[in-house]
Amino acid sequence: MALLISLARHFSLKRLLLRTLGAILSAQAITLIILQVISRQRKRYLPQGGFPHTRFAEITIGQDHLQLYDYGRDLYDDMLAAIDSAQETIYLESYIWKDDSVGRAFKEHLIRKAEEGVAVYVIFDWFANLVVPRKFKIFPPTIHVLQYQALRYPWHLFDPRRYALDHRKLLVVDGTIGFIGGYNIGETYATSWRDTHLRIRGPAAADLAQSFVDFWNQHVPAHERITRRHPRCFNPLINVRGTSAMRLMFPIRDMYIEAIDRAQKFIYLTNAYFVPDSILLDALKAAARRGVDVEILVPWMSNHIIADWLCRSHFSECLKAGIRVFGYRHMLHAKTCTIDGEWSTIGTANLDRLSSIGNYEINVEIYNGDLARQMEVLFKYDKTNAFELRLEDWEQRPWYVRLSEWLLAPLRFLT
Template sequence: MERKLRASQFHRKKTDLPSQLDTYVSKLWPDHFSIRLLLRNILVTIFSVQLFTATILLIITAIRDRHKKDRSFPHIDLKEVQVGENRLQLYDYGRELYKDMLEAIDNAEESIYIESYIWKDDEAGWEFKAHLAQKAAQGIDVYVIFDQIGNLVVPQEFKTSFDPAIHLLQYQAFGLIQHIIDPRRYALDHRKLLIVDGHTSFIGGYNIGSLYANTWRDTHLRIKGPASAEIARSFTDFWNRFCPRDKQISRHHPRRFDPLINLHGNDALRLTFPIRDMYIEAIHRAEHSIYLSNAYFVPDGSLLDALKEAALRGVDVRILVPWVSNHVVTDWISHSYFSECLEAGIKILGYRHAMLHAKTCTIDGQWSTVGTANMDRLSSIGNYEINVEVYSSEFAQQMERLFACDTEDVIELSAKQWHKRPWYNKLSEHILAPLRFMM
């Protein structure tokens, strides 16, 4: 009898176990609990903190810029150099660049192709429009491309007031409603080009505007010679892809192989991004020096690893960035890379004279690149970009001279100094660091 009673009690306890567990779980996880809701709340909280941090930084920047005065910056005169069949001229000052660009436009005999991510409604912007209109009136074929999103803040009247004789393409990322679900269509046209008669070309970081002419430190390159035809072909390929069929350019610019000057262009629709690969391969080959100037230093893992590995094997790696750029959030995201760069032996140099907008690199006194691509994810695997790769010791010497001029008076970080920065700086960097995958 006693055994039967114990068995009955055991059976009842065993039977009640699931219900006891349910009661315990319900106390831990209420009926209204949802993993999806928890994740959503976590993401909303993280995003809100990031947004709040970014807003505070933008407010601080606006207050700072209100009292900021334009400062002059050092720049040097560089002579034209011969590279194979082409003559190359470097520019580090916008006013001198614009002068030569307008002169090339005025001397055009057949065609003018001009492409700019940003085209400001100011004195410089109107001056370019006037010179182009004059050439179009003379019967020269004038083609203009600018990015619609890049010029959102430019008045619509300015964007639509080009002379009717000028062929105009306002590139827009989303031509059709279904493009919104295609990640490839989110690419912007970040290129800056001018090609005259398929023989004289300009390529680099300068947009069109008085701000860039006078107060920004940027780098641009002029090429006179057959290599310009390849740049002209890149322009016509882009134009013909995005313009109406009846507006396509029929003029042919021959492709050619040049062992000394190569053109690399990102193509978002085809998912080809050779500029990033060009950088990685050149960095892997470096033996002595890497001098890199870039406006927005937010490299992906492979690019960053290549730079750190070069420094660890004894290469003199120096990275010049604007100490204060025009995008304060990008600055703070960029800062989150500095610790591991410094620990690997990379020298981080902050340019403080002006906004540094250059996108250049020279390696071992032999290899150089000038172009439109920043060292961030938007340029590496996103936007339409274009860079020239040059194999020439004489041209590399000029690039080194330019880098030496830019780094005469800079803020050079040390690992010890950087680790001692205020805690709130470190906190802001950590909060904003996840945004690096969007920059």
């Protein structure tokens, strides 16, 4: 009899757990559906254009010259000029490439240079460009094209490394001029999104070129590989950090943690989708507790409403640790950080799981006071278009908001 009672209790408990799990999953699904409906509605009211931006002077680090960009139109003009100046090679890699006036301009300039005999190589992510018309993604045979597709064969479903998207954004001309940052290619990004990009003129651009070549050669047949190599050198002041799912290399996250652990004065961090793992978040909190001025700037309403809610689920923890949080009033897509007037990074990696240990990403890490000062100016300039979130105000948010954050928190590992 005792055994029967024990079994009955066991199955009763199991049934209760299953029902509880089912209720939570159902609540998560309902929350996601509601947020997607809200997302479609709010797109009509998102601010378009009109955000503050500035122009920076080019700075020199040894033999390299660095130009910082915070406005897409300025960046695109210089990228097209660089393409037009090409004599030997053009490497262009973009996560998203829109079929609009900006996208078509890039395509036309590339075709023209290919017809002149310049070796033109193009990479774009297949999944990210599903909504782009197929006709636009067709190039003449004079241009070498890699439409990167993460899952090419059924058995790739069983290899987690194969789920990585190509989230990188690069343009390298003749191995001597390189562009890297958060900007995709399209009209919206030219004037309506605040993002950050960097141009490197000089020997350090060869590292960007080789990164493109390595990615290309890894994903094409042997007879299509690029054999050209650009002379490279060791530069302790400018380092390129790239993640590779296939090689299980994820140095960008480690770069952030190491720099944060060294901070003594301030950390100014800007990120479009701030959903850090516990170790990176603990590093930021520890910095704030030892007296470092830690300031985080995120878009208050981004183009991904789920990412917004996952980001906000960290705010109480951040604010209680002494981290200052600022909400940008326009779409902010930048992925940058500057620390103590000495160290800076600009690139494509968000602070979420997809960028940290998932997608192909690339950042440049720079040790230079002049660039760091420009990054500080840019951060403070961005704050003029942002509001600071106060703990006492945030703690007063409605109960249903707290509940939604709790329900969605388990989804952090998917972002």
